[in-house]
Amino acid sequence: MKDHIVAKGIIALLLLSVFAIVPMFAGGGEEQPTAAAGPQTVTYVLWQDPTYVNIVQAYNDSQSKIKVDPQIVTSADYETKLTTMLAGGVYMDAFMEKRQTDMFAQYDNGYIEPLDNYIKKNNYDTRGLDSYKAAVTVDGKTLALPFRGARYYIYYNKKMFEAAGIDTPDKYVQRGEWTWKKFMEVAEKLSSGDGKRYGAFFYTWGQLNMFPAIQANVSFITRDGKIDINDTVLQSFKMRKELEQKKAIMPYVDIVATKLHYSQAFYNGNVAMLPIGEWFPGFMLDGKKKDLLKGFTWDDWGVTRLPSDQQTYASVGAPTFNNIYSGSKNKDAAFSFIGWMGGADGAAIVAKNGFLPAMITPAVTEALSTVLPDKESLDYFTENVPVIPPYYTRYGSRVEQAILQTMQEYLLNDMTDSQVMGELRNKLQDIVNTTN
């Protein structure tokens, strides 16, 4: 009898523990807490950057009806984490897009709220949007509001040019001589040849190693799935290989193995030229604040155009933008926030934090003058030039991988021109064949 009671008790306890544990597994998505009285909360997912929180704080300080709650995700894994959060049903109202081509898959999966109705309803000032409309429109729908413009530039260390007795890149731009061939010559002259000083630094992203091709309007895979590559792609691969062999740039594999960030490379004061995007003044501000600039000061750097072999100069880049999550319960509030960030008021704050905003206004130019070292740099930074977004299709993320894999094979092996182009073509065709 006693055994019977004990056994019953044990079974009851175990079953109760199961009921207690199971609800812990059931919580797939986090529900937004019920709104209490006070400002409306907008949950905003963004990646870790020293200045983004400043921009969010500026918005919160500028009004009292909406409070943006930033959910910061580490930059290195942002794309992966955002994908997981969206698939897992994590609640958010808006999110920042880091790898712009991910927008296509997110839209196909129903995560993005089209904004056309909100733009119309709020009589939104579309000056910031108009320049980048093609980049944020899919199937005729506006899916995002850009808040950062898209440009790549050459940032250069004046001290290294002075020490070598060579004209700075802006002089070559003024004389119309700033081609990729000239860039290579200058990089070679500025490097020490033993890895102590580099003429330039190309970071590990695919697009940074494909400037000649992108400026020549090579799309790699068109939106309707055709392969589009030519000799400018080969030229881009060869440029990297030749500069690495002459030790004018740091080898790709070393950058990956050492995890050296481009900002650190430039801060170290031993890289003369850095082709990187319009967000870099923010890094320079941070470097100045934290006293990270070695061997040069705030006044010893400048900004100018990328080299170009084309008759009409075009820069490269895709705008950085914000999307509204389709499952948001605060879409109007979310639109107010991302609209501010992409509008005139937000543009001035974005500029003060060292980014090129989507909209250039006199206030923006004035704010940018405080984050750039001189007027000439400011002029190049804000000039109105065509901008080509690299491989901007639903295949974009995989195209980037294909470029990097082919480039690595080319850098590390002896391959003929036809072999490397054949390898890239095969990889691109594989992407088209396996996209369903």
Add this chain to the structure above:
Amino acid sequence: MTAPRSMKNRLVVASFLLPSFLGFFVFVLLPVIATVGVSLTNYSGGRTFHLVGLANYVSSLKSSAFLSSLWITARFVVFSVFFQLLLAFVFALMLNGKVFARTFFRGLYFLPSILSSIAIGLAFALLLNPGEGPVNMFLQSVGISKQPWLTSPRTALGTIIFVSVWQSFGYYMVLFLAGLQSINPSLYESANLDGAGLLRKLVSITVPMLTPTTFFCITTAIIKGFQVFDLIYIMTGGQQGGGPSGSTTVLVYDIYRNAFMSFRMGYASAEATVLLLLLLAITIIQYRSQRGWVSYDAA
């Protein structure tokens, strides 16, 4: 009286097994079933997807990236398992005897196996920095040229294998030690009486009596070897990793890249299912073949 008592016993047993089974069901079985299901679709992390049948499996078997990652994984498994178990066996033999501070050394060699793979990967990535890493600087100081370690396709996989062996051999060493201590000492006494030397005793007593432990270690090491990911991810550059020219892109890394960088979760699930079937096949083959060489006879 007998039937209700037997039912009661079964219920008690079942209730004790239930929590473990629940964990297995929720965290292992359900995800496996879900993975197989997802592999038959073009799921890309969202709400819109449809069935594509075996298209993902066909794509993977035709894909040079998949086949290459399979080959690299096979090489990793063969070399890492061999060296892990060899070192584990040798150290277990050494630390089984009367050695000064053997308890301390047993703990020391076991320690890497309980450390975080992330921490180990980061530490070795720093040590093996091709430019200013301590290892290359030491080599230079003794007149040996700097080695590329993780930056050359010739050496990257070997470097990862070395780190994996360093991390794991201690775990198998402990298993071998347990196996050695379970061997009946009278076997060695008889061998001594018969005049058997060290090598003879090793070959005729130690190795045969350790076959059950060896079998377990080989099976476990092969399964773990096929699942390697964290060292590759940390030491070869995270999302842009996979080694120079893809030389360390193992199967799980390829699965990760397809799932989380290209949003091809259906395809990645198909790769994962192929990995599961491969491991199942290898384990079954090993299990069946053990009759030929594993001796469970007690002395």
